[in-house]
Amino acid sequence: MRTKKQKQDFFDRVFKIVAKIPRGKVTTYGAIAEVCGIKSAARTVGWALNGASMNYLPCHRVVNRNGELTGKVHFGDIHLMEELLRGEGVEFDSDGNVDMDKHLWLPKKNKSKIKSKRSS
DNA sequence: AACGTGACTTATT
């Protein structure tokens, strides 16, 4: 029943995934989007979090592919995110980016039939 | 219904 509920499903997935992010870890929009079923809709993930602002989702644990705190603008203060993540044990780079090599956490798909097309 | 925007990503110049 791919009705309007579909989009709600997408949002719901994002919420759940973000909520599952372990403390002291971060993930990327692309990863979330992929697990949600649309790997190419990283922007939409941001939109989901946009509505999640009123949720209890740790949006500060979601960064872009570069480990950069992109959502700071809508979140309020980048400094706040830094402190939050630092308080969780996340290390930051000299540029104020998250150390992806250490704290990058990839969500796992439960049973979604994702069609992966990893061809370069 | 159509155009424009957006917390992104990848490819090309």
Added chain:
DNA sequence: GAATAAGCCACGT
């Protein structure tokens, strides 16, 4: 390697 263009999906006007 930095900057620009295009692609992607959902929402707002």
